[in-house]
Amino acid sequence: MYHTLRPGDGRDLYDDQITRSIPPPPISPVEPDENTLLLKGIRPTRRLVSEWTRNSWRRALVLNVFPVAVVLTWCAVPFPTYDPNESPLDGIKSMMGLTGSADLNDTDAHYQSSESEKPVEINFWFFLFFYYGFYNAVALLMITKIFDLYYLNWWPVWLGGGFAYCTFWLSSLLLGVLIYLYTGLEKYNLTWVLLTFVTMNMPLLVAFIVIRLQNRNTYRRSLTPAQKIFLENELRYRVPSSYVRFLWFCVSISIVIGAFIAGEAYAYVFVTTPQAHTGIDAFVYVYSWLATIYILDTVTEYIIETRVKSYPLQFTFKLYFFMIYFIFYRNLFARLRNRKQYILIQAASSLWVCIFYPICMTRRMHKFLVYYVGVRKDYEQYKKQCGRSFFIRNLAENATMLGFICWICIIHYGPNFEVYPYFKFNEVGNEFNFDLTLKASCVIWAFELASNTITRFIYRRVFKHDISREAVKDFEAFPEMVVALIVIIIHVLQDMLMALLSLHFKGDHVVKHGLDHK
Template sequence: IRFWFFLFFYYGFYNFIALFMISQYFHLYSLNWWPKTLGSNFSMFMLWSLSMIIGSIMYYTTELYKSPTAWVLLTFCTLHLPLIYAFISVRKETRNSYRQSLSYAQKLFMYATENRLPSSYKRFLWFCATFLLSLSALVLGQAYATYYTIHGPNKDIWWHPLIYNYSWTCIVFSLDAISDYIVEFKIRSWALTYTYRLYYSMIYFIFYRNLFFQLRSKTQFVVIQCASSLWVMINYPARMSLTFFKITQYFGNSRTYENHCRNVGRSFFIRNLTENVTMLAFLCWTNILFYGANFKFYKVFDNVYLDTEKHAFVSKSSVIIWIIELLCSYITRMLFKKVYNHSITREAVNDFNRYPEVIWVLMLVIIHVLQDMLFALIKLESLK
């Protein structure tokens, strides 16, 4: 693959979608990050052009262009520029200034000024925190996947994939829980809560799907899927129970039981959505790329990683896993409906009817994170 084709087609389109997605995040927060004199389109074009220029410099001056993590870091830095400009704009508009002048005593005891910060400014600071946290997760995931791709699991040790899967699960779910708490209780935005949950779920599943390339035996596939299926069918119904709800109340949960059930149902719906989207993309891309003319430029299709027999094994195993996931999803939905009288599909339709603007943002999040799945497969060492 020519470097310039990679830069403008692969990375250029990847960065464009990322910038567009970030702009929609700001839109959900009801804040424009771009200068009024330039407008949104020209501002995004300027940032996109800047990333292309830096990518070109990397190609001519360093060997960093051969590292996927370096490109993800470049996107990470590019996406922070809108946040930096928005922060400067908020400061200039004095949204963080005190509502009235301070007395000498208040200036002397600065703790008295803490509660004088406008709530809108505090919400914006929390928004910045979740923004930084979400982008950091993507960089961390890329570095984690790169490390695992290089070293790979031991085909004779069945528990190696479990270490990768569940260590990454703990990391993603921890970041998701922190972001979920901040957005729901500090920012108080249902739309942002929904999109962040989808974002973290997508990040988890793209690296989980790419793990399939590294599995070497049927036992490893069985162990991975059995653990995942049992987790879904036990975890989500148990979390919707009245007993679990009372436990969460003990730790400060202020929701009603009805809202608690809706919250668990939304989490399950998002998991189903990301499971199906990532698996469909995984199967389509791996087969299209494997049988295409450029299969040699994707690291997982190197003879060291994958041959025709291995490709058939991965494809068939993935289809079987998908069927099992669909079956587990159906069983869990029936448990929700029969035991708790809660319909996951009906609740999701009601949510989208109330907040139709979220649908467009969810589509951008899905496209952007799926691009990371494809981006992780490219063998950048082959760029010319």
């Protein structure tokens, strides 16, 4: 009942308890129509989506440039910072013009730091209400749009989706204030990641509670007199298939949300380590993370396809996993020291694209999967699935590379240089080089575009399949999916920058509570 479809969509009815394409009437005045969108204003029409996606340049602007521009604007806003190494006398001397010629000039001071110096401090309230607040709002919006794709409105009509969204967001900020005032855990990036994890799970928890309280987990179809006599006891304990499907939906969301927690842990182990890594280390890092992502993606896709049965969710979740993989892969570039390391990683990646994906598209591979794995799709459906996967991979590749190249420039030359130590290429003792990272990243992107073009050409000429045309058909069939894709791209890019931010807040509340805050 929670996956009912709107009239005229032309999609299959998955619930064997539904005999009509319209939802049943609510059992109470406050029970919402599950097909009602939570945030009604954030949904483009089919005609608008067609205008966005039919042209390749407009499609790139909407799905690549726009979300990246949002993230770059967010991370470029200057943090109010405080230098803990500066004494009050330094400020007085500076105002009186008494600084001597022996002092470091501005450029040297921007790029050099001593090991004995304390890291720059930032204003907590700016971080909470702007930086983290916007990041958390996007994460919550992503979960809301996922619920919309499932066509489940779990919130009472008299409260409204907008009120629910604001309530969850403000609650998370209140928890952030309490963490800052009473725990001393605010200096750990993982604290804020876990708080976002809790925020993203709030809608899921409330949905489960509402469904249980309104008894939607029980079989509610009215019984005939004969059924009441002979089948009432049996049907009383029968669980609707729609409720079972909702539980599988909860499992899939848990995997998706848990994936970015695993990504943060992976980043902590490798990406944020200050020492240099060999090319073999980087190779193992990339492809072990790739294997992890493929396993999680395969499990989630199986659940969505066979249990939840929602094509838009399959599309969006696959983009989410590809984005997680590529964004950590991109930021690895900032920890490579020479061209050989870049070549080793990219050579494997290009060969993978040009060889693996065309092989997967062949009839022989399809027959192998049918006989030995149990794939039930016919070849045309299977071919479309392979093409969709490659299109999503291209989308994630371009978005993450565009974001990485732009933000290393914005952060390296911008006002937030000090709060992102990961991108301090020119500090004393740093073995990494900004110019090499920028140039090598651009070269890698060019190779990726070339390998993608070659693979697309093979798809068109050999397999008679245009993946862009098929993607446009999907966008026009499910216009609500486009906003979800944009929000996912923004969230994953923000998630990476959030992991790399240096959290040293100005304030003495920790000292007052007797906690160590070095």
